[in-house]
Amino acid sequence: MNPERLRRVEELYFRMLELSAVERERALGSVCADDAGLAREVRVLLAHDTRVGGFLESPALGAGFAVSGATTPDELVGTVAGRYRLDARLASGGMGTVYRATRDGEFTQHVAIKVVKRGMDTDEILRRFRAERQTLAALSHPNIAGVIDGGALPDGRPYLVMEFVDGVPIDQYCDQHSLKIEERLAIFRVVCDAVGYAHQRLVVHRDLKPANILVTPAGIPKLLDFGIAKVLSNADVPHTTMTTVQERRLTPEYASPEQITGRPVTTAADVHSLGVILYELLSGTRPYHFETRTTSEIERVITESEPPLPSTAVARAPASPTNPADASRATVSPPPGLLRSTAPDHLRRSLRGDLDTIVMTAMRKDPQRRYPTVEQLAADIDRYLRDLPISARKDTLSYRVAKFVRRNTAATLVASVAVLALAAVVTTVFWQARIAARERDAAFDARDQAEAINAFLQEMLRSADPSRHAGDVSVRELLDETAGRISNELADRPLTQASIRNTLGATYLSLGLYDEAESHLRAAYQQRVSLLGEGHHDVAESKHDLAALLYAKGKYPEAETLLREAMEVFRTIRGDHNADTARVASSLGAVLRAQNRLDEAERFHRESLAARMKMGNPESPEVAESLNNLGGVLRQQGKLSEAEDAVRRSLEIRRHVLGEEHPLTAQGYANLAVMTYALGKADEAERMFRRAIEIEEKVLAPDHPELATTLHSLSFVLVNRKDYAGAIPLIERAVVAREQTLGASDPRSIQVRLFLASTLRLAGRFGESERVLGMAVEHARVDAVPQELRAKLDEELELLRRARTGSPLEGSK
Template sequence: MQPERWQRLKELFMEAQELGEPERERFLERACADDTELRAELASLLAADRDAADFLENPAAAAAEPDLEDAQLSPVGRRFGRYRVLSEIGRGGMGVVYRAVRDDDTYDQVVALKLLHGGLESEFFDRRFRRERQILASLEHPNIARLIDGGADDDGRSFCVMELVDGVPIDLYCHQHRLDLVARLELVRTACSAVAFAHGRLVVHCDLKPANVLVTEDGTLKLLDFGIAKLLAPDSGEAGPAATASGWAMTPEYASPEQVRGQPVTTATDVYALGVMLYELLTGRKPYQLGTRRPEEIVLAICAEEVVRPSQAVVRPRSAAPGTSPSVASPAGPPDDSPNRLRRRLEGDLDTIVLRALAKDPQRRYGSVVQLSDDLRRHLSGMPIRARPDRLSYRAGKFVGRHRAAVAATALAVFSLLGGLAATLQQAHVAQVQRAAAERRFGEVRSLARTFIFEIHDAVAPLPGSTPVRARIIEVGLEYLERLEREAADDVSLQVELAEAYERIAAVQGGVGVANLGDLEGALRSQRRTLALRQAILRALPDEREAELALARTHSTLGDLLGEAGDAEGRQREYDAALAIRNAAADRAPDDLAVRRAVASSLWDTSQLRVDDGDLEAGLVGFERTLVEYRAIAATPGATDGDRRNLALAAKKVGAVRSVSGDLEGALASLETALAIDRERLAESPGRTETMLDVSFDHSDLGYVLLRLARPSEAVGHYEQAVDLRRTVSEADPEDVRARNVLQSGRARLGDALATAAEDPVTPCADVQGLIERAFALSAEAAADGTLSEEARATHEARLRAAGARCASP
């Protein structure tokens, strides 16, 4: 459901609630006019409100629960087995937890003792309580509160004795200790470890929230309260292939869409709850605004409301951010972090990780808690994450397949379930199964292609020696894509997915400026397929700005590839096509950040064309304009690491054109600006391959200009840093053609700089021998891997010996 439509539905519902039955009918006629679907949605919510008003404010557990002290004598002071109750600690949906002590003269031990609420003493709840004990008995993990004992008193009342955790909820702990982003992510990974352990024993927690994830003063995390956990084992007695959520036993702020719909829960349910907690710990806010806690508000918010990206949430005024007031968490930055700095740290990987965990559809979430934890680890280590953000394919699918009554039908299904209308749910389930069976075969092929091209490829890309494997993945992915393409003529969402896949393949085959397999012809074929698909997409979605900009980007990338192939005319044609599309978009939306980026990209392309044509003056003016544009974009709220990279690249281009024009001091200043920007980016994402190469190119360009300024010793320092970075990247993947090539060129330039510095008359003789030794070692390294011919090596080493002779003379 679109946010605007959801807001309209909400406003009409609030108005209709205030009216009597006759007035409501007239209001529906007047407010909905000819929009029959809107009227149906509104009528269903009003009916559901009559049948199940405030069910989440007065759940079944609470309705059955007179206060324990009213139902019988307080258990404080009483013995349960070997344990004597000392005081009450807290209350949950099913039971009350007490502080107790072992009281049999064997040894002293303070424990937590749990009893059912007095109003829930029935066979059903007693069986559930005993099952919780059995679940805890199977969960021996350092971050799960362990079961110590259990049994029943003389009256047959079951009790459970657990480890007493003297801690506070995870969000409060982070707030009190002012933990930074890294420490919070590590805590969440610890929680993931405990949850994954439970999942490995076929236990889904179903009620993960800060109150059930405590942290002690020494930083030890403990997972608590498996009272409504579900067993996924086929002989567990749970309903269906996956356990069914109990509508009365959940915490709305952390409940998943399938829980509020009354659908089966799986391990993806716990992934969602961890995503909510992660969002809260990073931003200090909850992802949804549950203002009134009415059933329809909860269902609409959780099932239909789009989650604000964490990076956007932290820069919004707190009064405007969803869920601010209930949270005790503080934002994830250091105490003196500005919102904009925190935004930059969250955008990109962490936005993607959180939104993947919070996907409405369980199938779009992480497949396991282990995958969520691993992506957090990869982010902390500076490695590429495996999750991919929702792209145009997903939104286009929503656009062409939108069912505007879906949310209202979902809300009605929940209320029907809670009202005992199981037959309606069963019919909906049967219909869903039938639809799924009809689409399964096509979906499986589509999913397999997506898995190969995106998930498996991304998983192996950072591994050493992965380039041949990536080539095979691309080959298999192409086979599936070609099979799908024959069936995608009228499926816009699939066309979008295919275009993204072909674009990805083109980059891996022979993309300009990225790690590739060196297959330029293959890259051109794939990019042309991308172009044909995106032209068809824009015809189908003429008002979709992202489709328009994606087409312009495809023209521009195809122009880059044609330039690499030596087709100057084709390159100019594609650049012109991209510029025309982007200028048209800028006329309609001059302040749109995506449009501004696109226009700056075209300005870059045309400036490069002027330089290539020999018009350095026009090229310099164009790149200086490009630099101004990217500087403004990088300073805009919502700017990304990519925007700062483009700013550095523009500064570098200005420096390069100034160098060719003879303005070496001006070139030096521009290149130092680029290096400062890229160093800051690398400090924020250490180990990221592309950023390491960016910094290496900055050092190499500075070395070149310093050599021309007759400052060889300074040039050597920059070239050595460039080679060190490139060697690290190349060793991670020896088959990466681009990494191997830039390492080769870097070593050659460093060797020349070392020789030039040794030959420089102002270089002290005490330093000359060290320069020569480093140059000889470099020469041997290049010869050993076959990148330096024997002839070139002999010439280079003769030069070095001549330089050494100067200092050997008396």
């Protein structure tokens, strides 16, 4: 079928959708009188009724979910997908069906499961599911509905298990609660944070719209379907044009011009979609409307037509839905001003100027002329809410003066009354203009930096294109390639270079690659200090991340110093209850615990937990982290019952939010195993340690420090049971992992090797014990090894000598 034929079929298909069955036949008979084949092709599409929607455009999950109108029984309802029972069908689309499901077990968990329809279960789709699942599960953010699990039904169809969100689409929530403009901006600002978080992890949503942003009854927005479009669409093909109904994996009203025309999609597409959503939240109408919804019309409207400013559009009555899928939501709406708790004229005045500019900048046709990142869009919203100049607007003197007057209304009025104060007013205005200029310059510097980061990351993503390599590109290879290019390509942008270095360092750290991490984190810190000064937010961020590395390497006093300095900066800039301060408090508690300063550690962990609970979601991964860390301190203080409760709750949250196969879930199992062992529940502890290892072997590298720690812990349980044969292989693996990551002369590596020598001795394998112990003694000759560890080595040598000669042990020996 040639392109012209396809366009003709599609055009007729959409025209026929609006007619009854009888009218369709009459119209097709008239239009296709000379082309029976054309009529047959249109009838096939109508019979399947795939519409423009589909699997990726399923209504949002939760109480606001539009229940499928189909009345025919569903063969999957009542069946089981993995560990989940499918309870009810929620919605269906051209690509698949969404079900509400329940997992029964230690705790009941309600989820949403998306099942791909027959015909989509190809080897390629299955490969993408496997490749993407871990990426999506790693999106651990309180405002992103995470992917929990995935798999395939017995018939081979893949499915994804999603967090079930009880909420309504963001536009409905704002209207139902008659939120003011500032309140709508506050919720939208949270959405921007979530999207920005995903972008930093190289995940582009591609289908942002109100139906994919639910707001819970508590007012917490949750983003749905992150990255699913990449899983199911032909994402690896660089130039895919939107030619047929079946290829549409987007919602035209919110899609960017580059998506519509099939150009490469970057994070700029999400910025455009956010602009459209903000347009609708503020004005009460969509910027784009379609009559026929043919490909040619959609492309023309999105790529060529300029929508009216939001302040102009607000004068119009809310438009009826142009997407047939939205017809069920169509109601007679009150005026937009009433829904925003203000008079229509006041609403127009509120939108005119800065908000018009912010929205239209985000929606520009050319991706290069939009906000370069979501963070910059969010920053301008923050500036608007604080009555500061926005970076997207031409910064004239009159504009800065207007901002000054609005921020200082009373002072300006008093000054205008007193003629003698006129000179002082003029002086103040020019002083404020200089302040605003500095703010503007800072905003533009930040925007330039973000643009450079965005461009660099886009090229980094392109370097992972399979077409450029013989095989798949690993995360390590991508990091190494990026690290090798950063010095030369960004030499003229030191702040941009520092930001990317810091991200690289943090990523290397998460992989357990400490030397590479330290190189980048220290370089980023030094660059930021020299360019920004000690009191800057980014410098404090670098101090925190560098402290995390030092903690991992056992350099606790250095880590503590950096964390206390970062805490002072964040409290000065942001106060006590925010994500930055809570994160540093949690890290500082961990460092203090490692130094056995338990009372101080408990105080900081409780501060972190209180701040995170106050910030919103009590079941966020951040709350789970604080509970986990607090439980560890309580255990060392001997408060075992309270400690067990905290760690169990932490694991419960992680299993619910992150899913089973996640590094933090494995950590939760391991920590709860330590807790239960301390309570004398050795069998339960062993089961949990083994479950943690099972997960870590799937999601972590063989030499990862976390896996080494869990192997060591389980071996300790087995040694105490005199199961030396079971313990020795685990300790050997832990030794290899420790030495590869930390080096053979690190005290922690020597400690594990000492434990291996001791276990071999207890097992009667004296020759092997002597060999292992001799290597530990040799590695311990460096100055960094504490004297008490050397004493333990000497003690083990004596124990081995007595065991070989059969000499009796003295006293406690």
